Amino acid sequence: MPHLLALDQGTTSSRTIVFDETGSQVAAAQQEFEQHYPRPGWVEHNAEEIWESQLATMRSAVRRARISSSDIAAIGITNQRETTVIWDRRTGEPLHRAIVWQDRRTAELCDRLRREGHHEVFRRKTGLLLDPYFSGTKIAWLLEHVDGLRRRAEEGEVCFGTIDSWLIYRLSGSADHQTDVSNASRTLLYNIHELDWDDELLGILDIPRAMLPEVKPSAGRFTELDRGLLGADIPITGVAGDQQAALFGQACFDSGMAKNTYGTGAFIVMNIGEKPASGDGVLTTLAWQLEGRPAVYAMEASIFIAGAAVQWLRDGLGLIRTAAEVEDLARSVDDSAGVYFVPALTGLGAPHWDPYARGTIVGLTRGTTRAHLARATLEAMAFQTRDGIEAMQRTAHLELKELRVDGGAVANNLLLQFQADLLETPVVRPNVIETTALGAAYLAAIGAEMFDQQTIRSHWQLDRRFDPAMEASQREQRYHDWCRAVDRACGWIERDTGRA
Numbered sequence: 490m491p492h493l494l495a496l497d498q499g500t501t502s503s504r505t506i507v508f509d510e511t512g513s514q515v516a517a518a519q520q521e522f523e524q525h526y527p528r529p530g531w532v533e534h535n536a537e538e539i540w541e542s543q544l545a546t547m548r549s550a551v552r553r554a555r556i557s558s559s560d561i562a563a564i565g566i567t568n569q570r571e572t573t574v575i576w577d578r579r580t581g582e583p584l585h586r587a588i589v590w591q592d593r594r595t596a597e598l599c600d601r602l603r604r605e606g607h608h609e610v611f612r613r614k615t616g617l618l619l620d621p622y623f624s625g626t627k628i629a630w631l632l633e634h635v636d637g638l639r640r641r642a643e644e645g646e647v648c649f650g651t652i653d654s655w656l657i658y659r660l661s662g663s664a665d666h667q668t669d670v671s672n673a674s675r676t677l678l679y680n681i682h683e684l685d686w687d688d689e690l691l692g693i694l695d696i697p698r699a700m701l702p703e704v705k706p707s708a709g710r711f712t713e714l715d716r717g718l719l720g721a722d723i724p725i726t727g728v729a730g731d732q733q734a735a736l737f738g739q740a741c742f743d744s745g746m747a748k749n750t751y752g753t754g755a756f757i758v759m760n761i762g763e764k765p766a767s768g769d770g771v772l773t774t775l776a777w778q779l780e781g782r783p784a785v786y787a788m789e790a791s792i793f794i795a796g797a798a799v800q801w802l803r804d805g806l807g808l809i810r811t812a813a814e815v816e817d818l819a820r821s822v823d824d825s826a827g828v829y830f831v832p833a834l835t836g837l838g839a840p841h842w843d844p845y846a847r848g849t850i851v852g853l854t855r856g857t858t859r860a861h862l863a864r865a866t867l868e869a870m871a872f873q874t875r876d877g878i879e880a881m882q883r884t885a886h887l888e889l890k891e892l893r894v895d896g897g898a899v900a901n902n903l904l905l906q907f908q909a910d911l912l913e914t915p916v917v918r919p920n921v922i923e924t925t926a927l928g929a930a931y932l933a934a935i936g937a938e939m940f941d942q943q944t945i946r947s948h949w950q951l952d953r954r955f956d957p958a959m960e961a962s963q964r965e966q967r968y969h970d971w972c973r974a975v976d977r978a979c980g981w982i983e984r985d986t987g988r989a
Contacts, residue, residue: 491562492554493933494723495926496543498568498652499731500589500753501800503542505550506926507561510939512948514923515556518549525586530593530835530844533586536574539652540659544718551719558721564660564714565727565933567734567925568652570675573627575638575700576655578648581663585635587652588627591754591793591835595626596844602626607693614680614687616765616773621836621844622791624651625677629694645699651675653728654702660725662715668702669711670784671733674775679704681765681775684784707733708936709780726936731925732756733776736787738928739893739919740949742942747881747889749874750925751898754838755795757877759788761885768884770840771877779935788885790839790877794848795870796898798832802866808859816901819864827852829872829974830865833981840880841979849978852970867901871908872971878912891915895924902955910959911968920950 490509497504504519520542525533551558571590576583588594599619602608608619617623628649632639641647650658654668673679673686678696680687686701705711707729714723729737732750736758739748747759758776765773765786776787799815802808809815831837833846850862878889892914898904899922909916921927931945 491939492556492560493930494547494551494561494564495930495933496547496564496566496656497731497926497929498539498543498566498656500569500591503539503546504926505543505546506923506930507550507554507556508927508930510934512921512927512931512945514921516550516554518546518553520546528594532589532591532835534572534589536576536583536587536655539587540655543656548719558719558723561721561723562939563724563726563933563937565929565931566653566656566725567729567731567929568656568672570651570672570730570732571622571624572652573624573631574650574652574655575628575631575635576648576658578646578666581658584638584647585631588631590622592627593621593836593844595621595630598626598629599844602693610693611677611690612767614682614690615674615677616681616767617675617677618772618842619677620842622838623675623677625690625694625696628696632696642697642700647700648702649700650702653730657712657725657728660714660718661712662717665712666702667705667711669705669707669728670775670778671707671730672728673704675730681773681786706780707777708932710936724937725933727929727932727934729777729929729932732758732789733774733787734928734932735895735925736760736776736928737931738924738926739895740946741893742946745887745890746893748893748895748924751795751870751894751896751904753795753797755792755870755874757790757874757881759881759885759887761786761788766885768880770842770880771884772839777932788881790881792873792877793835793838794832795873796896797834798830798866798869799898801832801834802863808862815863815867816903818860819867819903822858822860822864825865825868826854826856826861827970828857828861828865829971830862830869831974831978832866832869833978837975837979839877841876841975843979845980845982846978847981849974849981851974851977867904868907870898870904871911872968874908875911875968889914891917893917893919895919895922905955906958909955909957911964913957913964915957916955918952918955920952
């Protein structure tokens with residue numbers, strides 16, 4: 490039986506999952522890597538450590554699956570998006586730590602570009618907003634601050650890539666510098682209408698085209714694995730950014746279908762078909778493109794901190810020993826007792842887009858306990874999701890009939906019930922919640938011509954449905970108070986000084 494290998498490179502860990510041809514998980518391996526915070530608001534990764542952790546999990550997963558490399562029909566890659574890597578084209582040596590999608594160091598550059606009147610051209614051509622979240626201003630910062638980098642980039646000696654490009658380069662034995670349309674569309678440099686890098690945008694940010702990767706469809710032949718890594722020339726036939734891969738893995742193939750992935754952040758993505766649309770506070774992005782087919786577009790609301798807030802309770806405050814404890818702790822109280830936690834630890838994403846916001850806890854009293862903080866943390870994920878979905882529905886003029894959910898946090902039934910209550914919409918959890926890796930495997934299978942989208946639809950199975958049960962008055966009062974808390978978090982850092 491042929492197997493599929495999905496490489497899932499995330500913000501805090503690298504994973505590899507082996508799937509069989511029915512989409513069932515056979516084996517998995519995961520390895521965390523170090524997070525670097527050189528200054529407040531800055532987040533970096535060691536690109537070499539990312540590669541080493543991904544390679545280690547790839548080999549480990551194949552061993553655990555008790556298969557040989559010749560049993561693997563194709564490889565799919567999915568990745569944390571926007572994170573920016575630059576490396577020497579000849580040696581493969583990273584020339585700076587990777588600047589992570591959460592990083593806020595280019596907030597002032599984005600402000601300047603808006604003052605100069607560039608906001609609309611970026612929004613119109615890329616579907617994105619001028620925000621430090623995206624890769625373009627990160628590249629511009631590196632070109633400005635790394636000695637000699639601009640000259641070398643102009644001479645074609647330097648590669649830029651999001652994490653998928655970095656992995657493809659290493660997996661191919663330094664032979665190929667490639668990305669797919671979904672990742673390219675997150676850079677602020679890719680014209681989502683013309684499906685090409687945009688010279689006007691490159692000129693505004695002063696980025697040499699020579700450092701950019703070749704852009705390919707998400708499902709099709711990219712390259713082959715260097716034989717020395719697993720002992721076989723396995724084709725890489727599927728690549729997509731993590732959120733687009735999750736949408737694909739959730740079989741959201743029809744316009745209006747949506748999913749939310751609760752991971753480090755939370756990302757709501759809605760399929761909007763073969764024509765892009767733009768709106769207030771939400772992004773338009775490329776969902777995927779299958780080789781020989783038109784591109785599919787999506788609308789997205791990006792929430793920067795979701796599961797990472799639970800990690801902060803564990804690592805920053807020491808309120809819990811493991812992330813899994815948070816549900817039992819939160820259930821030990823009936824509600825948050827008026828406590829609201831706005832987890833703007835790296836600014837606020839959709840629909841506020843405020844890099845100057847900071848984390849805020851309001852409503853504390855002498856009666857507040859760690860259980861109330863735990864509950865407020867879980868509820869914050871649901872409140873932020875409603876913020877994003879309301880903005881998305883206003884833009885797309887589509888009514889959400891259900892929300893498909895995935896990611897590590899969806900094992901938390903308390904969270905999903907509160908989410909359904911808050912949205913007044915059913916929330917559905919599939920049997921397979923690792924849909925990001927599954928989506929990468931499915932794209933690889935389509936790229937290798939193993940099966941089609943109808944087969945994927947038949948694989949999707951419901952685990953549990955959460956129906957709304959909260960009274961309307963309570964729901965709206967809770968959401969009103971959440972909005973008041975968000976108002977207090979916004980603009981906390983002074984733009985010119987960086988001081989609170």
